[in-house]
Amino acid sequence: MKKIMVCIKRVVDYNVRVRVKPDGSGVMLDGVKMSINPFDEIALEEALRIKERGTNAEVVVVSIGIADTQQQLRTALAMGADRAILVQTDQPVEPLSAARTFLALVNKENPDLVFLGKQAIDDDANQTGQMLAALWGRPQATYASKLELAEGKATVTREVDVGLETIEVDLPAVITVDLRLNEPRYVKLPDIMKAKKKPLDITTFEALGVNLVQGLKNVKTEPPPQRQKGIMVKDVAELVGVLKQKGLI
Amino acid sequence: MANILIIGEHDGKTLNPATLKCVTCARTLAGAKVSIALLGTDTAAVAAQAAAVQGVEKVLRIDRPENQHPLAASFAPQIVALAAAYSHVFGPSTSFGKDLMPRVAALLDAPQVSDLMSIDGAYRFRRPIYAGNAIVTVEADPARKLIATVRVASFEAAAGGGSAAIESVSLEVALPSHTRYVSVRSGATDRPDLQTASKVVSGGRALGSAENFKLLYSFADKIGAAVGASRAAVDAGYARNEMQVGQTGKIISPEMYIAIGISGAIQHLTGIKDARTIVAINKDAEAPIFEVADVGLVGDLFQIMPELERLVGN
Numbered sequence: 314m315k316k317i318m319v320c321i322k323r324v325v326d327y328n329v330r331v332r333v334k335p336d337g338s339g340v341m342l343d344g345v346k347m348s349i350n351p352f353d354e355i356a357l358e359e360a361l362r363i364k365e366r367g368t369n370a371e372v373v374v375v376s377i378g379i380a381d382t383q384q385q386l387r388t389a390l391a392m393g394a395d396r397a398i399l400v401q402t403d404q405p406v407e408p409l410s411a412a413r414t415f416l417a418l419v420n421k422e423n424p425d426l427v428f429l430g431k432q433a434i435d436d437d438a439n440q441t442g443q444m445l446a447a448l449w450g451r452p453q454a455t456y457a458s459k460l461e462l463a464e465g466k467a468t469v470t471r472e473v474d475v476g477l478e479t480i481e482v483d484l485p486a487v488i489t490v491d492l493r494l495n496e497p498r499y500v501k502l503p504d505i506m507k508a509k510k511k512p513l514d515i516t517t518f519e520a521l522g523v524n525l526v527q528g529l530k531n532v533k534t535e536p537p538p539q540r541q542k543g544i545m546v547k548d549v550a551e552l553v554g555v556l557k558q559k560g561l562i
Numbered sequence: 563m564a565n566i567l568i569i570g571e572h573d574g575k576t577l578n579p580a581t582l583k584c585v586t587c588a589r590t591l592a593g594a595k596v597s598i599a600l601l602g603t604d605t606a607a608v609a610a611q612a613a614a615v616q617g618v619e620k621v622l623r624i625d626r627p628e629n630q631h632p633l634a635a636s637f638a639p640q641i642v643a644l645a646a647a648y649s650h651v652f653g654p655s656t657s658f659g660k661d662l663m664p665r666v667a668a669l670l671d672a673p674q675v676s677d678l679m680s681i682d683g684a685y686r687f688r689r690p691i692y693a694g695n696a697i698v699t700v701e702a703d704p705a706r707k708l709i710a711t712v713r714v715a716s717f718e719a720a721a722g723g724g725s726a727a728i729e730s731v732s733l734e735v736a737l738p739s740h741t742r743y744v745s746v747r748s749g750a751t752d753r754p755d756l757q758t759a760s761k762v763v764s765g766g767r768a769l770g771s772a773e774n775f776k777l778l779y780s781f782a783d784k785i786g787a788a789v790g791a792s793r794a795a796v797d798a799g800y801a802r803n804e805m806q807v808g809q810t811g812k813i814i815s816p817e818m819y820i821a822i823g824i825s826g827a828i829q830h831l832t833g834i835k836d837a838r839t840i841v842a843i844n845k846d847a848e849a850p851i852f853e854v855a856d857v858g859l860v861g862d863l864f865q866i867m868p869e870l871e872r873l874v875g876n
């Protein structure tokens with residue numbers, strides 16, 4: 314295990330209650346707290362644990378996004394990543410374009426493992442890792458909740474609808490992680506200071522030779538339908554009465 | 563005209579109801595022709611079920627020994643070989659479809675729309691983003707194939723009574739050996755399946771232990787409900803991972819959802835937005851779950867549950 318690449322995305326923090334813009338052009342992002350996508354943080358944590366387990370693999374964290382994405386990459390460096398690459402853009406990037414971009418970085422970096430979160434909590438698309446694996450012609454192990462590495466292969470337990478599935482994949486491979494894989498560490502102040510000296514390269518689609526895909530366009534964003542305010546019952550007897558009346562029990 | 567191929571999900575014996583919902587979704591597009599592809603080792607029985615689904619024209623059987631387990635790396639190139647004749651390829655928004663469809667899309671150099679909740683036109687769809695806190699209308703490039711996963715909670719299952727043609731297809735596609743199935747561990751029970759149950763009883767962190775979850779099982783069995791859980795309950799080991807409801811668990815649409823000792827975080831609410839009636843039991847009158855509940859009861863679940871079980875029996 315020489316090198317691990319971790320792909321992270323800057324997203325609205327999961328604690329923020331997202332609001333739709335009145336003109337329907339998207340959601341309000343002004344002054345909203347932004348963070349590393351929580352799944353990607355778990356992906357990074359897993360890479361760091363593999364490094365610290367004695368493999369001493371280099372952990373390269375990469376992202377695609379606006380200039381401010383450097384903040385999230387700095388946080389990743391403070392967590393323990395060795396260096397960072399930002400593919401800077403102001404354009405919206407759909408999953409297939411993101412996968413092409415990560416493929417270009419994979420071809421440059423030749424990692425043994427690529428980690429991503431299983432989905433980003435902004436568009437909830439759940440596509441990029443699988444697409445990268447397809448374009449790269451390598452295995453994918455999605456929704457990982459447990460990971461064991463051996464010479465040239467990984468055994469991955471996946472959270473699937475029926476329970477837990479285990480598969481074995483040859484390396485290099487793409488692994489997308491689920492919430493129960495680990496609990497990410499907190500960054501400490503000295504690490505933040507140290508992270509400022511770690512390399513963070515900024516590049517572009519052009520420099521990487523990536524052509525963006527224009528397959529999807531968001532034309533309108535609306536708030537979801539609201540549920541009608543319900544009733545409060547005072548005790549179990551009244552609850553049972555209401556449910557019986559509705560024909561539910 | 564749209565020619566839609568649906569990738570059927572099955573366990574070798576039974577067609578997963580999620581596939582029936584994909585059919586309903588596909589048929590909301592006027593004039594669409596709908597086929598189902600089944601990959602497996604022997605799909606005869608499942609193909610018969612698929613052929614009986616109303617509105618399906620053709621069922622394609624792709625039987626080969628390597629198809630015993632639904633590995634995306636093996637299924638995807640076969641679907642790519644089938645896809646040539648179709649304008650759209652749909653799969654269910656289940657762990658099977660979510661894993662597989664993006665791999666298909668990338669190999670086809672096609673975009674994917676995830677969690678499609680309605681079709682407004684052959685290349686115009688609506689889908690939830692931000693854990694369901696916004697709904698976006700997406701337009702896709704009509705010059706490309708369109709891959710989608712169908713948000714199964716948004717559609718009813720298609721009815722029976724159809725009589726599609728069944729066709730066995732042999733594909734000359736080389737399959738990779740870099741991905742191997744090892745095992746699956748499932749907590750299969752006799753209770754109704756969480757994803758299709760008409761009633762669901764769910765427990766949260768407040769249950770405090772796996773032992774206490776028995777309070778829910780016992781009540782659920784009495785009313786014929788499936789049992790779900792919040793992420794906190796799963797993380798704490800009170801319930802199995804496949805019981806998790808929410809953004810990263812299952813998105814369900816039962817007639818009745820009873821949330822017991824669950825606070826109602828947005829990530830949890832995403833999973834239950836389509837429930838017809840939401841009942842909440844929580845000792846905190848300010849818990850956000852009450853904002854979405856149709857019927858709420860403030861109190862201690864450890865007092866309420868035994869009494870509830872007793873009273874529903876009467």
Ligand SMILES: Cc1cc2nc3c(=O)[nH]c(=O)nc-3n(C[C@H](O)[C@H](O)[C@H](O)COP(=O)(O)OP(=O)(O)OC[C@H]3O[C@@H](n4cnc5c(N)ncnc54)[C@H](O)[C@@H]3O)c2cc1C
Pocket residue numbers: 327351352434492765766767768791792793794795806807808809810811812822823824825826827828829830833843844845846849861862863864
């Ligand atoms: C990226 C991401 C994805 C997530 N995905 C999911 C997901 O898919 N599903 C999910 O559920 N969560 C998900 N979460 C977690 C979510 O944010 C909440 O942390 C979680 O839902 C809380 O679970 P809970 O309601 O059981 O626990 P808590 O929030 O701790 O709530 C416990 C509730 O029990 C009540 N209570 C306590 N004791 C009693 C009693 N004796 N009687 C009655 N009531 C009592 C309390 O008042 C409280 O409201 C996700 C989080 C993130 C960051």
